[in-house]
Structures are given as structure tokens and as C-alpha cells.
């Protein structure tokens with residue numbers, strides 16, 4: 001195992017340190033990648049693994065987890081909380097979604113490889129040393145620089161219905177303004193899939209995005225951690241419960257993609273209701289005048305749940321997610 005923690009993972013108390021991965025390179029022949037980690041433990045109880053910046057340009061989770069790592073005390077809990085606010089440190093340091101070291105997308109690289117690239121080694125360590133210790137895993141995501149989302153916690157449809165029920169209950173406990181039964185475009189290589197494959201309870205989020213944070217989105221992250229740790233039996237206290245709208249993604253008709261490049265004009269905003277066939281956006285030519293824009297129309301009725309952020313789109317870019325309100 002080339003990654004070593006600089007702190008004990010199984011000791012009582014509070015320990016702040018790093019996962020240290022040797023990374024020999026031009027500017028540092030015997031250098032290391034240092035991924036910050038905090039472990040807080042008190043007595044026998046469940047273990048929660050809380051991760052942020054799986055994608056390096058998503059900041060809501062890292063802020064809420066930095067705060068938790070600073071403030072959570074052993075006497076507050078029963079069990080253990082393992083916190084990685086900046087799990088994909090190389091990408092986070094660069095302000096990028098993917099690692100600049102190997103170009104890899106961490107959330108497409110699980111379960112990783114012990115003898116692989118930097119990202120693969122990190123994934124392998126997380127999968128074999130951290131997920132294995134956990135009963136419940138919360139992995140924060142947001143839209144990053146190129147997407148913006150309504151704030152939701154999400155859980156997946158699973159073959160194991162008892163596990164699915166446990167994941168959905170944890171998602172509801174997080175109590176984001178929206179709760180999503182999530183369909184992935186491609187779930188191969190995701191931390192989600194690894195955690196679920198190990199039979200654990202998994203919750204993820206999409207909380208805003210656009211390459212920055214807002215007080216509202218960080219507040220949702222902070223409240224969700226608190227509620228989830230109570231739900232897991234690690235923290236005592238009363239959860240803060242506010243109205244939450246259940247959403248579903250029944251099939252691929254939820255997704256709209258650009259079939260041409262251009263200048264995108266959104267015609268509806270996040271949270272707006274849209275009808276099947278309604279234009280969600282139109283794409284103007286970015287390189288000439290005198291040509292009409294092309295409309296991108298909803299394939300189903302629902303609520304605009306995610307959108308592209310930059311003003312220009314390339315062919316194949318994700319345009320929007322239209323989810324369906326349940327109940």
C-alpha cells in the first residue's frame with residue numbers, strides 16, 4: 001500500500017492529518033500528495049465517512065466538512081466520523097473537476113488500483129481502507145464550474161431493496177429542499193457504486209454549483225451533515241426538518257444534450273415547471289448572423305433541476321435535467 005495515513009484511523013479522540021501518497025515528479029523528486037483527513041472517535045458505535053471535493057471544483061461540501069472537522073468533539077458523538085473535505089486534493093488544489101496529475105475523473109475511477117495512477121491509488125485506498133470501515137457514506141457533490149443544480153440529496157434504485165430503503169431513509173434524513181431517486185448517466189467507476197457494492201448506506205448530493213458557493217447551499221450542507229449524523233445514531237439531538245420535495249428521474253428522457261455548438265439562451269430557470277415539448281433553451285449561432293436559433297425542448301414534463309452554466313455550449317454538452325415531482 002503506497003498510501004499511508006499520518007494519523008491513526010482506529011484510535012479514540014480527535015486526529016487531524018493526511019493521507020500521504022508518494023508522488024515523484026519534476027519539481028519534487030521525493031514529493032507527496034497530501035490529502036487532509038480528520039478522524040473523530042468516541043466509544044463503540046457506527047462509522048460515518050464524509051467526503052467532499054470528489055470533483056475538485058465543487059465547494060459546498062468542503063466548506064461544511066472543514067467546519068465539522070474543526071468543531072466536532074469526541075464527547076458529542078458515539079462511534080466515529082471520518083472526514084475528507086478535499087478527497088481529490090490534486091483536483092481541488094487546481095480548482096478543476098479532474099486531477100491535473102493524471103487527467104482522471106475520481107468519480108469514474110473507483111474501485112481504483114493499488115499500482116495505478118495517483119487518482120487510481122487514492123480511489124483504491126478510499127475503497128479498501130475507508131469505505132470498508134464505514135457504515136454510512138455521504139459524498140458531497142455540486143455542479144462545479146459547468147453545472148448548476150437545485151439543491152438535492154440523492155439515493156439510487158438498488159437491487160437489494162432493504163439496502164435501497166436504508167439509503168432512501170438516509171437521503172430523507174439529510175433533508176435537502178429536494179430529495180432525488182437518482183438515475184446516473186453512467187454509474188461505472190463511481191464512489192456511489194463502490195459503496196453500494198460493499199452493502200453500505202450511501203447518500204450523495206447536488207447542491208448548487210456554478211464554481212462557487214452561496215450561504216443557502218452551504219447551510220443546506222451543514223444542516224444535512226447534522227441531520228445525517230443523528231440519523232446514523234452517531235450524534236444526539238433533534239434533526240432540523242424543513243419541507244422537502246421528492247423528485248424522480250424515471251428514464252433518459254430527463255436529460256437534454258446539445259446537438260450543436262453555440263450561444264445558449266435559457267428560456268426557463270432552475271425550479272421552474274416545464275411541459276413536455278416546451279423549449280427549455282435555444283442555441284444561437286456563435287459564429288455568424290442571419291441564422292435562426294435551434295430550440296432544445298423538454299422530452300417530459302417536470303421541474304428544471306439542473307442546467308449548464310457557461311454561456312457557450314459545445315456539441316454534446318449537457319443542457320438540462322428535467323426531473324419529475326413525486327407526491
Ligand SMILES: [Zn+2]
Pocket residue numbers: 054055058140141142144
Ligand atoms: Zn461532482
